[in-house]
Amino acid sequence: MKHRFSPGRPCPVEIVPQWDISTDVAIVGFGAAGSCAAIEALNAGAAVDVFEVASAPGGSASLSGGEVYVGGSGGTEVQREHGFEDQTEDLRQYLMMAGGPTADADRIDLYAEQAAAHFNWLRAQGVPFKGSYLPGKWIEPTTDDTLIWSGNEKAWPFSAKAKPAPRGHTVEFEGWGGGQLFMEKLSERALELGATAHYESRVLCLIVDQEGAVKGLVVRREGKELFVQARKGVVLCAGGFIANRGMVKRYAPEALVCEHQVSAGNDDGSGIRMGVSVGATTLNMQEFFATLPFFPPESLVKGIFINERSQRFINEDTYHGRVAHYVLRQPNGRAWLLVDNDIFGRPFLQPNITIAAVGETWEEIETELALEPGSLAATVNEFNRHASQGADPYFHKSQEWLKPLLTPPFAALSYCQGDVEGHAFTLGGLATRPSGEVLNADGEPITGLYAAGRTACGLPRWGEGYSSGLSLGDSTFFGRQAGASAASMNS
Amino acid sequence: MKHRFSPGRPCPVEIVPQWDISTDVAIVGFGAAGSCAAIEALNAGAAVDVFEVASAPGGSASLSGGEVYVGGSGGTEVQREHGFEDQTEDLRQYLMMAGGPTADADRIDLYAEQAAAHFNWLRAQGVPFKGSYLPGKWIEPTTDDTLIWSGNEKAWPFSAKAKPAPRGHTVEFEGWGGGQLFMEKLSERALELGATAHYESRVLCLIVDQEGAVKGLVVRREGKELFVQARKGVVLCAGGFIANRGMVKRYAPEALVCEHQVSAGNDDGSGIRMGVSVGATTLNMQEFFATLPFFPPESLVKGIFINERSQRFINEDTYHGRVAHYVLRQPNGRAWLLVDNDIFGRPFLQPNITIAAVGETWEEIETELALEPGSLAATVNEFNRHASQGADPYFHKSQEWLKPLLTPPFAALSYCQGDVEGHAFTLGGLATRPSGEVLNADGEPITGLYAAGRTACGLPRWGEGYSSGLSLGDSTFFGRQAGASAASMNS
Numbered sequence: 001m002k003h004r005f006s007p008g009r010p011c012p013v014e015i016v017p018q019w020d021i022s023t024d025v026a027i028v029g030f031g032a033a034g035s036c037a038a039i040e041a042l043n044a045g046a047a048v049d050v051f052e053v054a055s056a057p058g059g060s061a062s063l064s065g066g067e068v069y070v071g072g073s074g075g076t077e078v079q080r081e082h083g084f085e086d087q088t089e090d091l092r093q094y095l096m097m098a099g100g101p102t103a104d105a106d107r108i109d110l111y112a113e114q115a116a117a118h119f120n121w122l123r124a125q126g127v128p129f130k131g132s133y134l135p136g137k138w139i140e141p142t143t144d145d146t147l148i149w150s151g152n153e154k155a156w157p158f159s160a161k162a163k164p165a166p167r168g169h170t171v172e173f174e175g176w177g178g179g180q181l182f183m184e185k186l187s188e189r190a191l192e193l194g195a196t197a198h199y200e201s202r203v204l205c206l207i208v209d210q211e212g213a214v215k216g217l218v219v220r221r222e223g224k225e226l227f228v229q230a231r232k233g234v235v236l237c238a239g240g241f242i243a244n245r246g247m248v249k250r251y252a253p254e255a256l257v258c259e260h261q262v263s264a265g266n267d268d269g270s271g272i273r274m275g276v277s278v279g280a281t282t283l284n285m286q287e288f289f290a291t292l293p294f295f296p297p298e299s300l301v302k303g304i305f306i307n308e309r310s311q312r313f314i315n316e317d318t319y320h321g322r323v324a325h326y327v328l329r330q331p332n333g334r335a336w337l338l339v340d341n342d343i344f345g346r347p348f349l350q351p352n353i354t355i356a357a358v359g360e361t362w363e364e365i366e367t368e369l370a371l372e373p374g375s376l377a378a379t380v381n382e383f384n385r386h387a388s389q390g391a392d393p394y395f396h397k398s399q400e401w402l403k404p405l406l407t408p409p410f411a412a413l414s415y416c417q418g419d420v421e422g423h424a425f426t427l428g429g430l431a432t433r434p435s436g437e438v439l440n441a442d443g444e445p446i447t448g449l450y451a452a453g454r455t456a457c458g459l460p461r462w463g464e465g466y467s468s469g470l471s472l473g474d475s476t477f478f479g480r481q482a483g484a485s486a487a488s489m490n491s
Numbered sequence: 492m493k494h495r496f497s498p499g500r501p502c503p504v505e506i507v508p509q510w511d512i513s514t515d516v517a518i519v520g521f522g523a524a525g526s527c528a529a530i531e532a533l534n535a536g537a538a539v540d541v542f543e544v545a546s547a548p549g550g551s552a553s554l555s556g557g558e559v560y561v562g563g564s565g566g567t568e569v570q571r572e573h574g575f576e577d578q579t580e581d582l583r584q585y586l587m588m589a590g591g592p593t594a595d596a597d598r599i600d601l602y603a604e605q606a607a608a609h610f611n612w613l614r615a616q617g618v619p620f621k622g623s624y625l626p627g628k629w630i631e632p633t634t635d636d637t638l639i640w641s642g643n644e645k646a647w648p649f650s651a652k653a654k655p656a657p658r659g660h661t662v663e664f665e666g667w668g669g670g671q672l673f674m675e676k677l678s679e680r681a682l683e684l685g686a687t688a689h690y691e692s693r694v695l696c697l698i699v700d701q702e703g704a705v706k707g708l709v710v711r712r713e714g715k716e717l718f719v720q721a722r723k724g725v726v727l728c729a730g731g732f733i734a735n736r737g738m739v740k741r742y743a744p745e746a747l748v749c750e751h752q753v754s755a756g757n758d759d760g761s762g763i764r765m766g767v768s769v770g771a772t773t774l775n776m777q778e779f780f781a782t783l784p785f786f787p788p789e790s791l792v793k794g795i796f797i798n799e800r801s802q803r804f805i806n807e808d809t810y811h812g813r814v815a816h817y818v819l820r821q822p823n824g825r826a827w828l829l830v831d832n833d834i835f836g837r838p839f840l841q842p843n844i845t846i847a848a849v850g851e852t853w854e855e856i857e858t859e860l861a862l863e864p865g866s867l868a869a870t871v872n873e874f875n876r877h878a879s880q881g882a883d884p885y886f887h888k889s890q891e892w893l894k895p896l897l898t899p900p901f902a903a904l905s906y907c908q909g910d911v912e913g914h915a916f917t918l919g920g921l922a923t924r925p926s927g928e929v930l931n932a933d934g935e936p937i938t939g940l941y942a943a944g945r946t947a948c949g950l951p952r953w954g955e956g957y958s959s960g961l962s963l964g965d966s967t968f969f970g971r972q973a974g975a976s977a978a979s980m981n982s
Contacts, residue, residue: 003702008933009770012701101744210503210701211494246934250774250922253592273932277770279500283741286777309885311802372884378869393863394800431741441764442499443737 005204005218005225007273013209019216019229023049023196025486026217026230027237028203028271030187031059032475033453034237037436037483038190039125044487046232050190051201051219053266057187058180060239060264060425060454061472065140066171066178067150068476069469073116078147079165082133086165088112093162094153098470100462102284107434111459111477118477119169126185128172137298139291139320139349140468144172151467155318156396168469179472186476201226206234206274206449214278214448233448233486235436237479238271239263240426240454242288251285251428257328258290258422267425271455275430278449281441283457285428289466292324292420293350294413299343302403304383305415308334310366310375312383315397321466324422333417336369338362338380340405347413350421354414365412380405425471429457436482448489450482496695496709496716498764504700510707510720514540514687516977517708517721518728519694519762521678522550523966524944525728528927528974529681530616535978537723539685542692542710544757548678549671551730551755551916551945552963556631557662557669558641559967560960564607569638570656573624577656579603584653585644589961591953593775598925602950602968609968610660617676619663628789630782630811630840631959635663642958646809647887659960670963677967692717697725697765697940705769705939724939724977726927728970729762730754731917731945733779742776742919748819749781749913758916762946766921769940772932774948776919780957783815783911785828785904788836793894795874796906799825801857801866803874806888812957815913824908827860829853829871831896838904841912845905856903871896918957920948927973939980941973 003015025041027034030052041048052059070076072091079086092112096103111118123129134145141148150168152158171178191197198221207216207227217228241247242261247269249256261267276282295301301317307330314326316337327335336356347353357368366376384404386392392402414420430438430451437445438456452458453475460470494506516532518525521543532539543550561567563582570577583603587594602609614620625636632639641659643649662669682688689712698707698718708719732738733752738760740747752758767773786792792808798821805817807828818826827847838844848859857867875895877883883893905911921929921942928936929947943949944966951961 006933006935008931008935009703014701102741210505212500250593250934269932273772276767276772276932279768279770281499281764281767282773282776284777285773286775375873375885378873382866382869394866440499441760441767442497443741444497444499 007205007270008277010206010208010277011218013207013215016207016227018227020226021049022229022231023047024232025235025483026051026228027235028217029059029237029239030057030197031237031239031453032061032183032186032472033479035183035186035190036476036479037235037237037452038195039193040480040483041487042190042193042195044484046487048195049198049228050195051198051203051217053200053202054264055199057197058183058264060262060267061475062180062183063177063264064179064472065468066173066182067140067168067469068119068122068473069150069167069467070115070119070169070473071165071167072112076116076119076169078129078131078169081131082147084165086167087163090163090165091115094158095459097158097161098462098465098467099459100465102461107459110434115473122476125189127182129169130172137295137301139293140176141170142175144174146170150469152319152322154398156315203270206278208278212278212446214446230448232489233450235482235486236271236275236451236455237453238455239267240429241267241269241272242425243267244269252288252426254328255288255290255424255426257417258424260421260423262423262425267454271451272429275438275449275451278446279440280438280446281431282428283431284461287427287461287463288424289321289427289460289463290324290328290422290424291321292327292415292422293320294323294337294347294415295320296348297345299345300337300339300347301401302343303337303339305335305337306376306379307331308371310371310379312379312395315392315395317397317401319467322464325463327415335415336412337415338405338410338412340407340410342407343403344411354419355411356414357412358409360408362410365410369412426454427461427463429455432456434478434481435485436478437485450486452479452482498696498761499768501697501699501768502709504698504706507698507718509718511717512540513720513722514538515723516726516974517542517719518726519708520550520728520730521548521688522728522730522944523552523674523677523963524970525550526674526677526681527967527970528726528728528943529686530684531971531974532978533681533684533686535975537978540687540689540719542689542694542708544691544693545755546690548688549674549755551753551758552966553671553674554668554755555670555963556959557664557673558631558659558960559610559613559964560641560658560958561606561610561660561964562656562658563603567607567610567660569620569622569660572622573638575656577658578654581654581656582606585649586950588649588652589953589956589958590950591956593952598950601925606964613967616680618673620660621663628786628792630784631667632661633666635665637661641960643810643813645889647806694761697769699769703769703937705937721939723980724941726973726977727762727766727942727946728944729946730758731920732758732760732763733916734758735760743779743917745819746779746781746915746917748908749915751912751914753914753916758945762942763920766929766940766942769937770931771929771937772922773919774922775952778918778952778954779915780812780918780951780954781815781819781913781915782812783818783906783913784811784840785814785838785906786811787839790834790836791828791830791838792892793834794828794830796826796828797867797870798822799862801862801870803870803886806883806886808888808892810958813955816954818906826906827903828906829896829901829903831898831901833898834894835902845910846902847905848903849900851899853901856901860903917945918952918954920946923947925969925972926976927969928976941977943970943973
């Protein structure tokens with residue numbers, strides 16, 4: 001029988017004609033997780049082959065800001081240098097909240113304890129961090145500074161339960177896209193240590209034995225199928241599935257309103273599908289990161305979002321991705337940011353924003369938006385009354401961002417679906433232990449299979465709780481665990 | 492090597508010592524889906540063995556109200572007799588809305604076209620329906636009447652897009668729990684036609700060949716493992732996973748606030764886990780049906796729900812399960828139903844409801860609930876002003892249920908988490924075609940494997956869109972498809 005190779009069904013080892021390549025640890029994907037898995041597997045003495053579908057390493061991490069979310073242990077070197085104490089328990093508590101209803105305590109405990117050391121490890125691999133602190137509220141720094149406030153730390157309800165500290169640590173790079181430098185350093189390090197990289201090599205499926213243990217990979221390179229033996233294990237680091245629109249439609253259809261994919265293009269879900277093919281279970285496949293970057297200028301954070309019922313629905317000083325999730329779920333996908341003349345500015349990242357209404361009074365704005373008479377003015381007046389006293393009893397926006405909206409002309413910026421362009425990537429993936437072992441539906445590990453990065457359901461697993469740097473922090477840290485675990489297996 | 496049998500990993504056919512039982516179609520679970528799968532497989536000429544972990548047939552369906560959600564084709568016999576026209580397109584449109592973001596158009600098209608005929612089929616199997624119509628708003632009729640309004644048909648936004656008709660068709664049975672009679676009739680029919688039933692028989696895992704095709708089951712009965720050959724296929728009809736708290740925690744943790752499981756106790760997710768073990772993909776595992784039955788008396792539907800911000804959040808005349816989902820997601824899990832003296836009554840199904848506040852004015856209620864001064868009165872006054880004009884511009888509650896809340900004393904019934912008892916069952920499950928074929932992560936069928944009922948992700952797949960009768964309608968109809976599909980396979 002001719003076996004057709006596809007990620008959704010494994011190849012039985014019995015039909016493998018020969019091993020074209022034989023290695024200890026075979027890694028699928030040479031992005032952030034794959035690079036770090038390779039480094040640790042090599043450090044443990046294993047032979048490592050990395051298979052990358054693109055013609056160079058980096059993956060989607062190379063398009064990122066090159067920022068990791070780390071802290072705890074009293075603070076990283078950089079946090080402490082700038083006077084920010086950061087206890088492990090505060091990082092732990094923050095990550096538990098950030099993980100949402102399915103937060104994984106074991107994974108979080110390990111990360112909270114070791115994140116500060118992980119930052120040192122990244123430096124030791126050659127990733128440069130300048131060590132400076134950049135105050136303010138940023139989507140991503142365009143300077144070469146290191147430390148930024150990159151999440152929900154100072155915003156309710158997070159601030160009420162975990163002592164805030166800035167934890168975004170960004171690679172030393174001027175301009176956007178420091179992820180490229182970040183990934184150059186990590187992939188170079190893996191190669192220096194002896195990883196064998198195979199580019200333009202598409203992994204078609206896993207190879208399994210009769211008992212379901214993973215034995216290797218079928219890879220297509222230059223039109224030929226190669227059979228790869230992985231004596232110790234396979235580590236799936238093949239990204240998420242935002243670039244596979246069929247999968248997004250099936251598993252996370254609410255992400256479809258975001259037209260921009262945060263991906264280098266190869267997040268096709270094949271890593272997840274390969275895991276599923278051998279009995280892995282998936283978690284949180286409906287979850288995704290989204291943003292509608294409504295600031296900078298940061299003055300806009302002082303505006304208030306309302307829906308078509310003239311109701312507020314979020315403290316606007318929370319992380320932009322959390323705001324985006326709330327905006328996207330409003331009735332009929334309609335929401336507006338209300339501003340006055342003191343705080344108005346065109347959002348830098350959405351310069352063509354639709355200004356849906358301008359007026360000298362809030363009643364004019366209300367009429368232009370065709371909202372219920374009296375409703376918008378009531379909401380704004382109630383907000384202003386409290387804001388002038390430095391309070392927001394309904395949504396707990398912090399005093400730093402509270403200002404009554406009193407200076408005409410007033411305006412409503414449209415964040416209605418269709419008017420704004422969102423950016424998204426997926427957070428659901430294979431269930432794994434913190435060690436990277438991939439789990440079946442009974443919660444037991446599948447022999448020979450590991451996963452990390454967005455192929456797994458990791459630390460970032462709840463759109464409402466995302467913070468910048470969480471995906472790269474997770475991918476690098478748990479990539480390391482997965483590589484070390486695979487290398488420690490008896491072959 | 493000794494193979495340990497568990498649902499999460501299949502048994503390789505190579506290690507099967509002998510076939511203890513050999514049949515054409517092996518069905519896991521003798522509930523609604525399993526009974527109907529058996530009937531159709533038998534009608535197609537197949538030999539059928541059904542494996543049931545309990546000591547009698549019925550499954551969780553036997554605890555239900557015995558109600559199916561059917562219509563279309565101009566109306567069922569009963570709908571037409573009582574003057575309700577119901578076009579297939581209206582049923583289709585309603586089901587598309589009810590399915591939420593991942594509604595499955597192919598499945599819905601088939602069901603909408605054949606639901607009225609399916610009702611006749613159920614009658615032909617011996618399920619009695621009296622044929623009468625019961626007006627009003629019910630959780631479940633305790634009379635022996637047939638036709639009721641059982642969903643969101645008359646409520647916004649459903650009513651705006653699909654012409655309403657009552658579609659709940661309930662078995663002829665006095666009192667609660669007509670599902671028992673319903674299931675007696677269907678299981679008797681399957682046995683009459685020649686199904687071999689095995690009770691107190693726990694299915695441990697699937698048996699697969701080298702290519703991943705499903706070949707049978709390992710069953711434990713009286714302490715012994717039996718190897719069952721299924722020449723044509725296995726149909727998984729083993730229910731959902733609400734009774735498996737570990738799975739609920741992992742996949743649908745938000746359901747944990749509902750302390751009552753809508754289950755006969757065997758919804759342990761083993762059907763889903765067996766599907767996953769052979770590479771099936773799952774859909775909507777986070778979704779669940781929930782209810783906090785706040786009426787009858789139906790006068791309470793005229794009350795308004797508010798959250799701790801004194802905001803309304805739902806039209807209260809929508810289906811009680813939809814209301815429950817909105818209540819459960821309010822900030823800090825806090826919500827109250829506000830009533831005046833004209834409409835007050837203790838909810839029949841929650842007689843010990845906490846009355847959180849009573850007062851002569853809304854300001855008193857506000858103070859007792861410790862809400863922001865002025866906020867509750869503003870919300871109620873705005874509601875009353877519109878209600879007195881027969882309008883609800885914000886939430887579109889229908890005129891039939893609109894009444895200004897003006898007659899003191901006023902009260903707030905607590906629907907805060909911890910104060911109310913919810914009821915839940917899971918809606919996520921294996922991805923299948925309308926035929927019942929189980930799909931892998933590439934969307935391709937797994938040879939020899941079928942699923943229906945709550946083991947599959949079927950018509951009811953979105954908690955906010957549930958209607959009474961949808962699960963039983965889906966289980967019986969798609970159970971039939973799965974049984975017929977399996978029987979038509981070449982063995």
